[in-house]
Amino acid sequence: EAQVTQNPRYLITVTGKKLTVTCSQNMNHEYMSWYRQDPGLGLRQIYYSMNVEVTDKGDVPEGYKVSRKEKRNFPLILESPSPNQTSLYFCASRLTMGGRNEQFFGPGTRLTVL
Amino acid sequence: AQKITQTQPGMFVQEKEAVTLDCTYDTSDPSYGLFWYKQPSSGEMIFLIYQGSYDQQNATEGRYSLNFQKARKSANLVISASQLGDSAMYFCAMREHQGGSEKLVFGKGTKLTVNP
Numbered sequence: 619e620a621q622v623t624q625n626p627r628y629l630i631t632v633t634g635k636k637l638t639v640t641c642s643q644n645m646n647h648e649y650m651s652w653y654r655q656d657p658g659l660g661l662r663q664i665y666y667s668m669n670v671e672v673t674d675k676g677d678v679p680e681g682y683k684v685s686r687k688e689k690r691n692f693p694l695i696l697e698s699p700s701p702n703q704t705s706l707y708f709c710a711s712r713l714t715m716g717g718r719n720e721q722f723f724g725p726g727t728r729l730t731v732l
Numbered sequence: 733a734q735k736i737t738q739t740q741p742g743m744f745v746q747e748k749e750a751v752t753l754d755c756t757y758d759t760s761d762p763s764y765g766l767f768w769y770k771q772p773s774s775g776e777m778i779f780l781i782y783q784g785s786y787d788q789q790n791a792t793e794g795r796y797s798l799n800f801q802k803a804r805k806s807a808n809l810v811i812s813a814s815q816l817g818d819s820a821m822y823f824c825a826m827r828e829h830q831g832g833s834e835k836l837v838f839g840k841g842t843k844l845t846v847n848p
């Protein structure tokens with residue numbers, strides 16, 4: 619089944635404790651991205667990657683890191699989480715840039731930073 | 733300035749009636765794309781419909797249609813014959829090119845409630 623998977627789905631952590639949210643897709647998609655969703659703000663892009671070893675900042679990259687060493691994986695790293703990073707996070711992928719290629723979303727990771 | 737504007741934080745519609753969810757956008761990219769996504773209370777994001785900037789006809793997907801008015805920069809979603817399962821958040825999004833890459837920008841969403 620074609621899908622984007624994220625782990626963990628739920629995470630409660632404390633300020634300053636490094637964490638990684640994994641994202642994997644099995645569709646051989648080139649383009650992957652991370653979003654955070656906050657009430658009243660919609661989805662905002664954190665980072666995106668157009669292909670292996672190619673990543674770039676989105677609209678809200680502060681406090682986050684990413685890497686794209688393999689095509690299928692795009693982990694999101696919070697080196698020192700803070701309470702303002704409490705949010706719902708989505709990983710997404712699409713085949714390539716342009717066209718009607720829809721973006722497939724993972725199920726979301728709900729993160730709480732105490 | 734916001735790239736995508738959804739002016740209706742919440743909308744109500746009676747079951748079996750049609751409803752229009754508004755979306756206006758702002759871009760200088762001549763080649764852009766517009767998407768609508770549905771997010772039910774369970775949280776997943778579900779793709780509904782796509783409209784390319786060069787598409788001559790309005791997109792349709794089953795009960796969903798997109799009223800694309802390019803000159804007015806609007807891309808309203810029309811849901812015909814509403815069902816209780818249509819109750820959800822709806823997000824309009826725009827794909828535009830920036831330099832050698834592209835971004836997908838989302839609006840803040842509209843919460844649709846379908847009443848029986």
